[in-house]
Amino acid sequence: LNAAREALGSKLLKKATLGLARAFPQRSAARRLSSGQEAAALLLLAAATAAVAFAPSGIILVVLNSLAGLFFLAVVALRILCLMPLPPGPKRAASKLTGDELPVYSVLVPLFRETSVLGQLLEGLADLDYPPEKLDIKLILEESDILMQRAVFGLRLPSNYDVIVVPSGAPQTKPRALNYALQFASGSLLTIFDAEDIPEPSQLRLAAETFVALPPDVACLQAALVFFNPAENWLTRQFTVEYASLFRVLQPALAAHGLPFPLGGTSNHFRISILRQIGAWDPFNVTEDADLGLRLARAGYQTGTISSHTLEEANTQLLNWLRQRARWMKGFLQTWLVHSRSPMDFLHEMGPAGAWVTQTMTIGIFGSALLHPVFLAALIVPLLDWSNARPLGMLDVVLAGLNLAVFVAGYGVSILAGLTGLRRLGIRGWTFTLATLPAYWLLMSAAAWLGLWQFITAPSHWNKTQHGLTRVKRRLSQ
Secondary structure (H helix, E strand, C coil): CHHHHHHHHHHHHHHHHHHHHHHCHHHCCCCCCCHHHHHHHHHHHHHHHHHHHHCCHHHHHHHHHHHHHHHHHHHHHHHHHHHCCCCCCCCCCCCCCCCCCCCCEEEEEEECCCHHHHHHHHHHHHCCCCCHHHEEEEEEEECCCHHHHHHHHCCCCCCCEEEEEECCCCCCCHHHHHHHHHCCCCCCEEEECCCCCEECCCHHHHHHHHHHHCCCCEEEEEEEEEECCCCCCHHHHHHHHHHHHHHHHHHHHHHHCCCCCCCCCCCEEEEHHHHHHCCCCCCCCCCHHHHHHHHHHHCCCEEEEEEEEEEECCCCCHHHHHHHHHHHHHHHHHHHHHCCCCHHHHHHHHHHHHHHHHHHHHHHHHHHHHCHHHHHHHHHHHHHHHHCCCCCCHHHHHHHHHHHHHHHHHHHHHHHHHHHHHHHHCCCCCHHHHHCHHHHHHHHHHHHHHHHHHHHHCCCCCCCCCCCCCCCCCCCCC
């Protein structure tokens, strides 16, 4: 195997980097904008310049305010849908499989500057309730990460572990590393765990047994991500509310309705043949998980969820969180642009409901975060003017009223989704955390503006998230 890597290294690396862009160029973020999108962007820029130069400021405010309101209302409507009782679906009990019946499972673990959590990771992998002879575990290292290589190569790893060093090159991203390692995966099922992950021991077995009970067009099963340090500080609490809403409310509801959703970055389980068929991950997209979930749907495949969780470390430091969130926001923009290149094809493949969900969970989230300060300004500025004894015009009153209604609706639905998700996690209270959601939204806005700047200046640059910063003792079970 090592000899094959040496002999075919450049060819394998080229396939990992450019395979999707060459096979499905319209589905790759290798090109920032298509020619049609470049033309539309120039027209939009020209229109915005003309508006600033010639249009009354009131008209500009109405347009921006309307855009912000539409983004917010789309996100509100989606959350309301996901809070509704789930539709009854076919009951398929997972088939219990013996050790001989379980398929070979490939586990990809990308590691980049993660020496601080390596021991925790290996403990979690060792606790997996799966026959060792059926496990194909790939620890994926970057050629430039000498410290990680020293740490890993200094270990005595079991025979079912394989250490893969990805040759240096651009873009240096997690999906590029995954694509490179995928070429050596021997399982029929595959999952990804990040360096700080502690998967529930039964997760692989549950996924394998669930796949057997489901139709072959179910290509992916997503497990929930849960933080082991949820209450460490205000930021981790807000992050926990957000993840509880996503993994305990939104994803299960969308899956139950047969609607697409962006995948989480880890603990997603694939039929490996389908993953290879659609071109695997996009190395140029910095939210490769979100993009992959949508490409699966466009190819006609379904994604479901399983009742299992993986423990992760919630970001405890603001700047670290900001870099991570800016990458996510940039990736949502990238993903939306990629899937907007052929609007009619997109609508045909996704259907109206799927297209709406996709728009809401990509450009809807990005746009609402980006324009949140505009939205707040349109709500607060008239009140400040009123306090200075300037008579409010009809436009001021209408905008302030609409903004207040949308803000209250968005805040209320977010609280309800957060409460529902937290209860499903077994967490009660957190009144102050939920009451300060607007402050968290402002942080999201800062991340969105940073993500937009980075999309313009360095679209495929991967903001590395530092792990191992928590002071909470890690738990291997929950």
